[in-house]
Amino acid sequence: MKIRRQKKAQKILGFYQHNFDIRPPYTVLLDGTFCYAAIEGKVKIAEDIPKYLGSLDTKLITTQCIILEVEQLRKLKRDLHGPYMIVKQFPVHVCGHEGKPVPASSCIKSLLKKENPKKYIIASQDNELRTHIHECVTGTPVLYLHRSAPTLEKPSEKSQADPLNANKTITTHEEKTLQSLKRKLIGEEEVEPERRKKKKKNPNPLSCKKSKKVKKPQQQQQQEMKEGKSKRKRKKHKKPGAVHHHIQQEAS
Numbered sequence: 021m022k023i024r025r026q027k028k029a030q031k032i033l034g035f036y037q038h039n040f041d042i043r044p045p046y047t048v049l050l051d052g053t054f055c056y057a058a059i060e061g062k063v064k065i066a067e068d069i070p071k072y073l074g075s076l077d078t079k080l081i082t083t084q085c086i087i088l089e090v091e092q093l094r095k096l097k098r099d100l101h102g103p104y105m106i107v108k109q110f111p112v113h114v115c116g117h118e119g120k121p122v123p124a125s126s127c128i129k130s131l132l133k134k135e136n137p138k139k140y141i142i143a144s145q146d147n148e149l150r151t152h153i154h155e156c157v158t159g160t161p162v163l164y165l166h167r168s169a170p171t172l173e174k175p176s177e178k179s180q181a182d183p184l185n186a187n188k189t190i191t192t193h194e195e196k197t198l199q200s201l202k203r204k205l206i207g208e209e210e211v212e213p214e215r216r217k218k219k220k221k222n223p224n225p226l227s228c229k230k231s232k233k234v235k236k237p238q239q240q241q242q243q244e245m246k247e248g249k250s251k252r253k254r255k256k257h258k259k260p261g262a263v264h265h266h267i268q269q270e271a272s
């Protein structure tokens with residue numbers, strides 16, 4: 021099972037290497053939510069992450085904004101002492117907010133910009149941040165802990181559609197073929213059936229601090245209303261867990 025997981029990780033990393041030139045030694049930027057989940061799942065970050073990525077000289081870094089945020093929150097929640105002690109062990113990367121810190125997720129977003137120029141792998145359990153990366157940033161591998169297993173997210177549609185080195189002159193037909201090939205390479209059947217029922221755990225307080233409103237495709241609804249379709253064809257989107265279909269979790 022472990023080998024299968026690592027093979028999958030290598031496939032995903034291969035995609036990023038080929039399309040976005042993200043190659044070992046990797047730089048993993050991790051935040052407080054990830055450290056919190058690592059304690060919960062008894063994950064030894066410094067050992068387990070490089071092993072999972074298949075590159076033992078992986079650099080694990082954080083930023084001052086991230087450390088300061090956990091430090092602040094620690095005053096309110098005592099169980100954040102552990103994550104604080106862990107996150108501050110990692111080398112601090114200069115983020116440009118020195119002297120005027122910003123929230124951790126804003127700090128990470130500002131470092132990533134649109135195309136992740138520094139080629140980070142982001143390690144976070146923050147759903148809002150991960151959704152932002154999926155929707156707004158290309159070429160950014162996202163690592164999270166699935167229970168206690170380090171797991172790389174499948175490349176987003178945006179990354180699959182906009183590889184930096186894509187030949188801009190290729191035709192639509194060629195592009196479609198390329199996309200379907202890529203999907204075959206990365207695989208669509210990422211979700212495996214859950215074998216055990218998830219134990220209910222306390223939510224990660226660092227990733228719950230923001231409201232997570234899910235944007236509904238309102239424009240589409242309005243469009244349908246205009247066209248008078250909504251009364252006749254009201255589709256129910258009731259698939260459980262379909263909200264973040266791009267953050268599919270795998271059973272380990």
Ligand SMILES: [Zn+2]
Binds near residue numbers: 083084115117122128
């Ligand atoms: Zn910062």
